[in-house]
Amino acid sequence: MPPEVTRPMTLTPYREALALPGVARLLALSVLARLPSTAAGVSLTLYVVLELDRGYAAAGLVGTALTVGSAIGAPLLGRLVDRHGLRPVILGSVCAQGAFWAVAPALPYRWLLVAAAVAGLAGLPVFSVIRQSLAALVPPAQRRPAYALDSMSVELSFMMGPALAVLLATAVSPRAAMLAVGGGLVAAGALLIAMNPPIRARHEQPPQAGLRIPRRAWLTPRLAGILAVGAASTLVLGGTDVALIAALQESDQLVWTSVVLAAWAGYSLVGGFAYGAARRSVPPVGLMVMLAVATIPVGLGTGSWWLLGLALLPAGLLCAPTIAATSDAVSRLAPAAVRGEAMGLHGSAMTVGMAVGAPLTGAVIDASTPAWGFVAIGCAGLALALPMLVVQLRRPGAGQLLSRLLAVSSW
Structure with missing residues (x-):
């Protein structure tokens, strides 16, 4: 086995990555900002099953609508961030999420299904924004430990978010869990707007107006x-x-x-x-x-x-x-x-x-x-x-x- 592979691991890469301006604060924000997103699916499932008295298949359809909307919307929102900056896109997403989670508990099932798809399209792009910002803050040579920390923060969010949603839904009500998710998404968006993490490094120029890089390129x-x-x-x-x-x-x-x-x-x-x-x-x-x-x-x-x-x-x-x-x-x-x-x-x-x-x-x-x-x-x-x-x-x-x-x- 080559000697460079067998050398012991060290904490130095983490220390160097976290010492870069803005990185530690961004990673701390990432855990909190992702919590409501990780709790969204569980909250919707419990609401459909317990409040609307429908089966898990119906709940799964709502989750699928949210997922499909999110899969379609993520690159579209990413393109908007590239062209118009972070704050306008996050503000629009916050408004859409606040509206959906506020009215969702009052919607009949068929309209909830449609609204979930629309909410997914305008979902808060916290996962991609955090990773995009890390690329702007961290030089390529130090990105591996930075993205490892990001991946670990995702694990922490998924460990806590769904559990908190279940606890709130069972201890209070599924409606309360949904309102909490909505409030959490609005708060996460507000934190991102206030922090406004960079989406490009200082030496990376923003795209010129009207000039687009072809996707095939x-x-x-x-x-x-x-x-x-x-x-x-x-x-x-x-x-x-x-x-x-x-x-x-x-x-x-x-x-x-x-x-x-x-x-x-x-x-x-x-x-x-x-x-x-x-x-x-x-x-x-x-x-x-x-x-x-x-x-x-x-x-x-x-x-x-x-x-x-x-x-x-x-x-x-x-x-x-x-x-x-x-x-x-x-x-x-x-x-x-x-x-x-x-x-x-x-x-x-x-x-x-x-x-x-x-x-x-x-x-x-x-x-x-x-x-x-x-x-x-x-x-x-x-x-x-x-x-x-x-x-x-x-x-x-x-x-x-x-x-x-x-x-x-x-x-």
Whole structure:
């Protein structure tokens, strides 16, 4: 194994990244600003099921409408940020979100379905804005630890947001949870407007009025491959989420769901921290292949909650690094003038992957067992990643890529 890969990890990359002006404040804001976004889907689901007295299929349709709207709207909002700046776009999104979440509890189901799609189109672009701003604040050589911290902040938001939504919905009411989500989104938007993080570095010029970079000039096959890796990663994560809940339900251990999910998120945090502190990086496609391979045998742990939690360890360690690596790669490949749109496409790719992975795994589980759900979603992720890995291995430096993959797998 090459000596540069075996050198111990150090906290120096994190210290240097956090010492850059504005980075620590932006990352602290990112955790709070993402909380209401992570709680939105759960709040809508509980409202439809408990308040409107409809089934989970109807609730799923509302969530799908919100997701589809968000996937379409993210790159459009990113383009607006590129051309008009952050504040006008965030202000428009805040108005749309405030209006939707204020009136949603009074809407009949059919109108809620339509309104959710519109709200998704104008969703607060907090995920892509934070990543775009990190690219502006952090030089390319220091972006890996910065995006690792960003990925870990996403994990923290997803650990807290849905749990807070469930707690409020059950302790007070689902309507109260929805109003809280709306208020949180408005507050998050107001914080972003007040902070106004930069979307370009000082040396990066804004696009001239009327001058556009053709999409075909920057949406290269390499960048499209990175977006596909992002979609494949959330495809696997969304499917794993469904499979582990089904496995716990099948073994009559659903009460341990929160413990297993917390362990999975904890593994991801550890993996993200190690990725950001490591001396050398691994390309996103390499991490994606390892994530898919590590997911396939997780089904061997079904039948016991603690065994399932242990089986998630290898795949869990690769979650945050894979997402961080794709964010870093997009920031490097996209020109500054279109970085917002590129980050929006990255967010859309991950949204689509999550939306496809869950029902795909559910269909496999319905036809077989939860254990095969893990196998199916791991193989699906592998099928998406392997062609891109082959392309990567045919480029110069393939030997170095293989050595880094072996180094990571040995951890």
